[in-house]
Amino acid sequence: MVLASHPKSNRREPLQEVPPTPMKPPVPDCRIWIEIDDFMRMFDWSLTPTGIGRVQMELIPALLDRHGDRIRLFRLGHSAGDVRTVSHREVRALVARMRALRGDTPAKRARIRVAQALRAARRTVGRWASAAAPGGHARQFATDIRPGDLVVNFGASWENPHYAAALGALKQQHGFRFVLFVHDILPVSHPGLVSPVHAPNFARWLTAMMPLCDAILTPSRATRVILEDWLAEHGMAIPAIRPVRYGDGLVAPRRDAGIAPVCEAPYVLFVSTIEIRKNHLALVRIWKRLIEAHGRDAVPALVFAGKLGWQIADLLRELEATGRLDGKIRVVENLSDAQIQAAYDACLFTVFPSLCEGWGLPVSESLAHGKYCIASDATSIPEAGGRFCDYFPPTDEDEAYRLIERALFEPGFIEKREAVIHREFAPVPWTQTADQIVAFFGELDGRTAKASLQAAQ
Known part of the structure; x- marks a missing residue:
């Protein structure tokens, strides 16, 4: 059972297996x-x-x-x-x-x-x-x-x-x-x-x-x-x-085959405003380790889809100093609903290493598109992903690396996880x-x- 906590509280509350409260008619x-x-x-x-x-x-x-x-x-x-x-x-x-x-x-x-x-x-x-x-x-x-x-x-x-x-x-x-x-x-x-x-x-x-x-x-x-x-x-x-x-998901226009892809090469997707709380820099370090361990050609691109936010000077310096890991990291801003939908559809899987959230919309959106997600276990994020995601403590880059490496290189792993999502995940309409x-x-x-x-x- 997944438990939630936050820095100022010792209270921990179950996030799964809690039946909905019966509601009276309005x-x-x-x-x-x-x-x-x-x-x-x-x-x-x-x-x-x-x-x-x-x-x-x-x-x-x-x-x-x-x-x-x-x-x-x-x-x-x-x-x-x-x-x-x-x-x-x-x-x-x-x-x-x-x-x-x-x-x-x-x-x-x-x-x-x-x-x-x-x-x-x-x-x-x-x-x-x-x-x-x-x-x-x-x-x-x-x-x-x-x-x-x-x-x-x-x-x-x-x-x-x-x-x-x-x-x-x-x-x-x-x-x-x-x-x-x-x-x-x-x-x-x-x-x-x-x-x-x-x-x-x-x-x-x-x-x-x-x-x-x-x-x-x-x-x-x-x-x-x-x-x-x-x-x-x-x-x-x-x-x-x-x-x-x-x-779950966006009320987006019908899928449009004419929309240009966010990345021509295979890629892993991270949808989020680019700000310190979302923990992008940890993914940059993990991708650098993956390239060192497996070679540049074996590692897919990492796409950051979101607007530039605040307190990201360290991230921007790292991206500039490494040439965005020699082009392995792509940053795309101001995507329309249709473009976001296309980005989800074409990715290998998604990642969401955020340090804290009120919910975790990109996690449930990923599942609504049938895509496996590797996410942090902070605050509410396990509620958004349930049993369909794998989780890591947001400050444990070794565990995040292990999960991402397995998803990339274990034969058939992604297909098995997506099959479960397609078979058992029931998106919640707005x-x-x-x-x-x-x-x-x-x-x-x-x-x-x-x-x-x-x-x-």
Whole structure:
């Protein structure tokens, strides 16, 4: 049985063989309001969403597809009066446009940037109009929302320094219940592995948001344990926390044989933002050892597919000094959904040596494409991969080397593992994630989660 832990906790919790908690049907009269300001702003600057943006791009349309009659969308700015409702149609159009991106060419990027600039300009004009006639959007929101409705945020609201104050004032005015999806708390549990600016901002946001939460969603049991320990350590009340598994894979366009491969030679794939937490440098050292042991021609290429992030100076120096191991390492950025799908399909297998995660999307995406993955056993990653992956401690490069070497050179090994994946792995669609979230909302049964917990005690 795989166990999860984190540096500040001695608690260890089983990550496998835990039956799902039975869920009551949702309360039919309760409206669900999704606050999507950071999600909408993402379309103004991002060509290829990753991380939380990626999750929202899959989850929000799934919620609209399955429960659209109950769902309302709105944006919250820097104050309780800065509220704007958003139509389902507008969100669907933005998501469809992003998903339709088939490849990454300079001309296509230029067209998208022009469209993003025009959209940002229209939003600015809209704000000027709102300033000229203040309160219109807020009055519409006040007319539509009802006491006891559920407001949920799936995004990165810490980017708005006034978010907690604005949400708290809005909640006090309208009497809704609030549910926050906490994807991870790595900036406070592993502060040395994130941007130095981000860690204190996130800590302030988390401290301010927790008293507003009637319930919390997490993507994994490991994240729930880490969050509960952090709340206890800081003397804060622990609301109802429900792990709800992310869906597997991308809702990508149909496979396109015309998409150029990310690498002409056989390759192993690592999909991730390129940042210190993802542990790319360990793979560079392992590939160097493989080449020394087996010869350059016998070792496949290693493809890093992801945007350049932070605290990677050592990695970049090593890649430059070695000529990317004489061309054995490839770095590809800004891949579209279709290109990522093609990259998974064509790889030998995938690797994911991350030091810590809230879930581990590339691991479950790899399995959804039928590809074996060798991954770190840190935090939530074994939940994402289950028994279909092989794991190593992220600081144990010898064990990682052994697993990768076996996969590359043991005859028939990859074929056997892929056969098990194809036969037994059941991908979780994002619509199932959406259904589980709405079912959890139904369990609140017209009361706040805090009131339910107090009654139970």
